[in-house]
Amino acid sequence: MDVTKLLVVKTDESLPFSSGTTAVFESGQSFSMFQCGPGASDQVLAEEAGNVQVRSFMLSIAAESGTGLGALVGSLVGGDDDELAGAEVWIVEAKLSVEAAGAQADGLPTLHAGLEKPISRDNSIQVPSAEAIPETLTVLYDCWRDGLAFVELRLKVASSASGNGTDVCFRWSKVCKTGFSDIAIQHDDEVAFPATDGVEPRLMDPEGVIEPVTKLSLTSSGIMRMRPPTVSSQQKFLTVELRGPYFGGADDSPSFEVDSNPVEFSVLYTCESDGLADIILTFEQAMRRALRIPFEDPAELDQEAFDELVKAEYRVGQFDAWADQRRKGKKGKGKGKRGKVADDGLYAEQGPEGLCLPREAGGTYHVDYIIPGAPIPQEFEDAPYKTWPSRDELLRMFRGSAKAHNLYDYTRFNVSVEKVRDLPGGGYSVQTVPMKEDEDEDGELVLAGAVVAWPGNLCDLRYIEFPGEDDFDGYIEYASFSKVDYDLCSRKEVILYGHGAFTIENVRTLLEHKAKKIYIMCRKRNLCGMKACSWLVGQSEVPIPGTVVMEMFQKMYDLVGFDAWSAFSVKTDAKRSFCHISQKTVFGVTDVYFLAGYYGLMEVVVDEIKRLTHHCVHTKKGRKIEAQVLVKAVGTVPSFQMDKMLGCKELVGVWCNGDCLRPVGCNGMFVEARNFGSFSSGPSFATMVTMFTWFIDYPSDFEMVRALLPKKKAGEQPCYVPSATHLLPTMTSMAMCPMLQATLNVSDAQKHIKQRLAHPASKFLEECKAEWQGYINQFKRDEMVDDRPDPEYPYTEKELKDWIDRSNYEWMKKAGMLG
Ligand SMILES: Cc1cc2nc3c(=O)[nH]c(=O)nc-3n(C[C@H](O)[C@H](O)[C@H](O)COP(=O)(O)OP(=O)(O)OC[C@H]3O[C@@H](n4cnc5c(N)ncnc54)[C@H](O)[C@@H]3O)c2cc1C
Structure with missing residues (x-):
């Protein structure tokens, strides 16, 4: 026995x-x-x-x-x-x-x-x-x-x-039972969580607390194991710390148990100046290290189970969002919340329907673009999807496609991801809080087997203030985040400060609103592209050499009397045998800018604002320009906060901390090239998506490429934003994984296949010409221009074909195919 x-x-x-x-x-x-x-x-x-x-x-x-x-x-x-x-x-x-x-x-x-x-x-x-x-x-x-x-x-x-x-x-x-409903937090004698009878706990009061230490105690009606809470504040004048009793769990990660005996902890504040700061206190359920998030193999599941799997989203619990003030945005002149956010989170950057046209041939790019053989859509929900869709057409496309792919069921709008954390035994927790200020909704903690982040680099306004703004007595606004009321610019002289990609779009929108004259004031004159050239690079299997691009550019730049080769961003040799363009803004794509330049409706002034007086801009070079409107088109900056949110200390290729299950996608912010494959972000996003999903499906393949991937840390830009010189070796190292490279080639090929299908040369040029003439007619109708002759649209179909031949010739020469 x-x-x-x-x-x-x-x-x-x-x-x-x-x-x-x-x-x-x-x-x-x-x-x-x-x-x-x-x-x-x-x-x-x-x-x-x-x-x-x-x-x-x-x-x-x-x-x-x-x-x-x-x-x-x-x-x-x-x-x-x-x-x-x-x-x-x-x-x-x-x-x-x-x-x-x-x-x-x-x-x-x-x-x-x-x-x-x-x-x-x-x-x-x-x-x-x-x-x-x-x-x-x-x-x-x-x-x-x-x-x-x-x-x-x-x-x-x-x-x-x-x-x-x-x-x-x-x-x-x-x-x-998921969620934190059995947890209670007491602050002095009051309940700080959960809200009782709809009464907001005092700690969540926008008035804030003034005590130097906030003492809280935590109880549970059952037994719960928690990770040590964390506390943070975005305001620099405040340091917050937390004190509490934690112990090492079996897996040596600190945790503590909560039951009916109160666990006490304190939030300590050190303020360097007076002010109102926003505090986020975060609680997380502790989990055993070995409870790795499994991947269910969808192939093993029937459709119903598969749908459920996607819906389940590995959700484990809810916690209340201890974030209140910080959602309210900054107030005051020229600052504020990003506007026009629809309930489904899709927002439009520009003005009303019909006035906002994206720069490239938008009809090519749509949600199914990445699927080889998927037809090019001509309409969505019975409304046409045009070559250059308007804001509302784009929204209709996104919404309709999201519906068709059942994405609404799997998407949570109006929440902010506060923190992505690695779980000790594998997998990740993603902590969210609701975005809407007026709704007392819960935040969530979502568990995931992989986190694919697309935080973007259009995060915060780049602020710039000039002496004398209060004396200007006109309308001053930032261009980004839909802040400009273009009606206020009608028949006015406008200073458009900055010469980035969005400046180009503002020229068009201002002219559509009958602005009298636009002075683009900039430190450096960046180059911008034009529609025909954007089409040419888009439809080509091979990148178009910079020399060919410059020939095309110059035809249009002649209209405004500017030698594109003389631009600060162009590097070449005496024979102009190559053209390397290096500028810190992507090409805006526009024809109207040149038309406006031809009529004198737009003038580029390479100078800087020294100060403002009543309806007058004084420049550093001593010029005085009459104006009633100042639009600051100085762009946006990526946020260093994203690195913190993602826990990204080092970007290896495009993967946070070299973890192939943590890719982060972000479009390039600069032009740094001597051959051009696209003026659009779309094709490179498609390739990136393919690359990201590959390593999620086959994580062990990552080891084939890891050693070749470039690494970067936060510097001038946050860690998660790659430079062009970082992206290039990242992409080329994928060749180490032949099956992936083959798949990427299929993705890449969609660019020229779909562009050609969607926009045959003759039809595309016809549309460009029609738009060109349309703006001329509008300028005349609105009595904005004098009687100088109508400029001819600068490009013909024959020229486009010649440039395609030229490009092919250059590549054949390089490949030694011409003997
Ligand atoms: C005026 C303008 C015109 C443009 N025109 C073109 C064009 O014609 N063609 C083209 O190819 N490109 C164009 N671009 C560039 C294009 O818009 C960007 O390349 C593209 O939007 C990048 O997509 P993204 O998803 O990476 O980032 P974004 O579009 O910036 O999206 C990031 C999203 O993540 C959200 N987010 C960030 N942090 C969090 C968080 N912590 N929690 C929850 N959500 C978060 C943001 O709110 C945002 O919705 C244009 C850009 C601008 C500003």
């Missing part, structure tokens, strides 16, 4: 397997209730409540059999009382398994559970005697959704560490 002692397995009353002592084992055999294996599975002994996240079992040897231990839940009794003395009891193996309840047996996890300290032959435990401190076996629950699951704890009990042992099984059900 293996075991000759009485093993007592004890919990508190909240998991009553039975009252008193129950014999579970006799003469080498378990009683049926605790038997393992087939046929025993119906024996569910108890139900664990939803508010318990941690369950501890205390194991000891009973002083004598049949003792009336109040919380005794199960015992293992040896057969012969005489043999009790002197024998040992060992647990040589412990296994925990989880099974979904019938109604939820859909292949999706309801519960994960694990033993905090695994027990196996290598680290078996001897059960201590009754007088000693009991051995504790701790089960951690990790509920993934509300519901019910069955848990089985299987102990192999033996009389020695090397004994064969006998299996004893305890089976119970676990009610799963």
Whole structure:
């Protein structure tokens, strides 16, 4: 016989397997209730409540059999009382398994559970005697959704560490409840969380708290294990720290347990100046290291289960967003919230329908662009999707496509991701808070197996203030984030400050609103592209050499009397045998800018504002320009906060911290090239998406490319924003993975295939000419121009074909194909 002692397995009353002592084992055999294996599975002994996240079992040897231990839940009794003395009891193996309840047996996890300290032959435990401190076996629950699951704890009990042992099984059900509804936070005598009877806790009051230390205490109606909370503030004048009792869990990561006994912690503030700061206090449920987020293989699931899997989104819990003030944005002249955000989070950058045309042939780019063979859409929801779709057409395309792909079901709008964290055993937690100020919604903690981030670089306004703005007595506004009211610019002289890509778009919009004259004032005159050239690079299988691009540019630049080769951004040799363009803004694509230059409606002034007086701009070079409007088109800057949010310390290729499950996508901000494949972000995004998903599907392939990937840290730009010189080696290193490279080639090819299908040369040129003439007609109709002759549209179909031939010739020459 293996075991000759009485093993007592004890919990508190909240998991009553039975009252008193129950014999579970006799003469080498378990009683049926605790038997393992087939046929025993119906024996569910108890139900664990939803508010318990941690369950501890205390194991000891009973002083004598049949003792009336109040919380005794199960015992293992040896057969012969005489043999009790002197024998040992060992647990040589412990296994925990989880099974979904019938109604939820859909292949999706309801519960994960694990033993905090695994027990196996290598680290078996001897059960201590009754007088000693009991051995504790701790089960951690990790509920993934509300519901019910069955848990089985299987102990192999033996009389020695090397004994064969006998299996004893305890089976119970676990009610799963996600969220933090069992947690309460007390601040002094008041409840700080959750809100009671709709009354906002004082800590969330916009007036704020003024105490130097905020003392909080945390309780749970059940038992919960938490990670140490974190506290942060974005305001530089405030330092916030947290003090509290934490201990190392079994996996050495700090955590603490919350039950009905209050856990106290303090938020300490150190203010360097007066002001109102916003504090975010974050709580996170602790999970066992080994509870790795599994990847379900979609191929194994039927459609219903697959849909559910996508919907489940690995959500584990909710917490209240301790973020209030910071969502309100800055107020005051020229500052404020990004406007016109629709409920579904899609916003438009510019003015009303019909007045905003994207710079490239937009009809090519749409949600299904990346799918080889997907037709080019001509319309969405019975409305045409034109060559240069308007703002509302683009929104219709995005919304219609999102609906067609069921994306609305899987998308959470109007939430801000506050923090992405690596989970100790693999996987990630993504913490969100609601964006809307006026809604008292919960934030969420979402668990994910991979996090693909597209935070963009259009984050914050680049602020610039000039002396005398208050004396200007005109309209001053920033161009970005839909802030300009263009109606206020009608028949006015406008200073458009800055010469980036968005400046070009503002020229058009201002002219559509009948601006009298636009002075583009800039430190450097950046080059911008034109529609025909954008078309040419878009439809080409090979990048168009800079020399050919410059020939095209010059034809248009002649209209405004500017030698494009003389631009500061152009590098070449005496023979102009190459053209390398290097500028810190992408090409705006425009024809109207040149038309406006021809008519004198637009003038580029390379100078800077020194100061403003009443309706007058004084420049550093001593010029005085009359103007009633100043539009600051100085662009946006990427946010260093994104690095913090993503936890990105080093960008390896385009992967945060070299983790292939953490890619971050961001379009380039500069032009740095001597051959041009596209003036649009679309094609490179398509390639990036292909690359990202490849390594999520085949993570081990990442090791083929890792060593070649360039690395960068935050510097002038945040870590997550790659430069062109960083992106190039990133992309070329993908060739180390041949199957991926083949797939990327298919993605890349969509650019010229779809551009040609969507926009045949003759039709495209016709549209360009029609638009050109349309603006001439508008200028005349609105009496904005004098009687100088209409300029001819500068490009013909024959010229486009010649340039294509020229480009092919150059590449053939380089490849030595011309003998
Ligand atoms: C006026 C203008 C005209 C343009 N015209 C063209 C054009 O014609 N063709 C072209 O190819 N490109 C054009 N571009 C560039 C193009 O808009 C960008 O390349 C593209 O928007 C980048 O997409 P993105 O998703 O990476 O970033 P974004 O469009 O900036 O999107 C990032 C999104 O992430 C959200 N976000 C950021 N942080 C968080 C967080 N913590 N939690 C939750 N959400 C967050 C932001 O709110 C935003 O919605 C234009 C840009 C501008 C400004």
